[in-house]
Amino acid sequence: MQNIMLLQFALSSVMVVFCVIVHGFGLFGLTRALRTEGSVERLRHIRPFSPRGVAFTLSIVVSIIALHGVEIWAFALVYDAVGAVQGLEPSLYFSTISYSTVGYNDAHIAVNWRLMGAFESILGIILLGWSTSFFFRMLGRIDAH
Numbered sequence: 001m002q003n004i005m006l007l008q009f010a011l012s013s014v015m016v017v018f019c020v021i022v023h024g025f026g027l028f029g030l031t032r033a034l035r036t037e038g039s040v041e042r043l044r045h046i047r048p049f050s051p052r053g054v055a056f057t058l059s060i061v062v063s064i065i066a067l068h069g070v071e072i073w074a075f076a077l078v079y080d081a082v083g084a085v086q087g088l089e090p091s092l093y094f095s096t097i098s099y100s101t102v103g104y105n106d107a108h109i110a111v112n113w114r115l116m117g118a119f120e121s122i123l124g125i126i127l128l129g130w131s132t133s134f135f136f137r138m139l140g141r142i143d144a145h
Helices: 002-034 039-043 051-082 088-099 111-139
Strands: none
Touching (some): 088 111
């Protein structure tokens, strides 16, 4: 029993580190993609409800959702690979509800792997908060008038 707990803890820790790295590089890449020479000055002249302002906002939202999707899928693939959840669709469902902290119940995951679901929930809170902070920081760069 203790060996299984250590395996859960180790694999969960690896997944947390992996997802934090993916998220960090993803947000860094998004920042670089949105930044060009003189971009901060140009962004101040974008009106939020102009076509350019809407495209700017939507590109950030879609990119952040894709980034979270990669992280959710990574956990789902691990759940399926280790047999924690039987089947890819149920693994993806469980990963999504865990990551988003909806977490209906533990009935979807094997008892021996519940700790991993808890790790994913904690990670989801942190990464969703990080994304929200990033999103508002980026929106603060466009003209609010």
